[in-house]
Amino acid sequence: xxxxxxxxxxxxxxxxxxxxxxxxxxxxxxxxxxxxxxxxxxxxxxxxxxxxxxxxxxxxxxxxxxxxxxxxxxxxxxxxxxxxxxxxxxxxxxxxxxxxxxxxxxxxxxxxxxxxxxxxxxxxxxx
Numbered sequence: 001x002x003x004x005x006x007x008x009x010x011x012x013x014x015x016x017x018x019x020x021x022x023x024x025x026x027x028x029x030x031x032x033x034x035x036x037x038x039x040x041x042x043x044x045x046x047x048x049x050x051x052x053x054x055x056x057x058x059x060x061x062x063x064x065x066x067x068x069x070x071x072x073x074x075x076x077x078x079x080x081x082x083x084x085x086x087x088x089x090x091x092x093x094x095x096x097x098x099x100x101x102x103x104x105x106x107x108x109x110x111x112x113x114x115x116x117x118x119x120x121x122x123x124x125x126x127x
Contacts, residue, residue: 024067035092
């Protein structure tokens with residue numbers, strides 16, 4: 001069974017691997033729902049004078065401990081990790097192209113580099 005899990009600015013479909021006595025669960029990433037935003041989270045639209053972070057999506061099968069209360073209903077189409085990553089990237093790129101701001105342009109540059117990295121990591125071309 002999959003659950004929706006938000007981590008930083010991304011959102012993922014995860015499965016529970018184990019529960020511990022502290023009420024935390026170990027979750028495993030099965031798909032990407034929303035790709036993390038690029039840039040400085042403390043000044044979200046700034047480009048100059050900030051460290052513009054490149055944020056990767058959590059990797060396929062990556063595991064994280066989280067309180068069980070942070071898991072939500074999985075309410076999107078289930079799909080393979082690579083296909084979901086491509087969809088999440090495309091969705092974010094479309095929003096950024098519509099915004100047409102310096103932040104959006106810089107974010108698109110980051111995503112272009114990330115797609116190269118993802119292509120190597122998952123041995124598939126990301127458009």
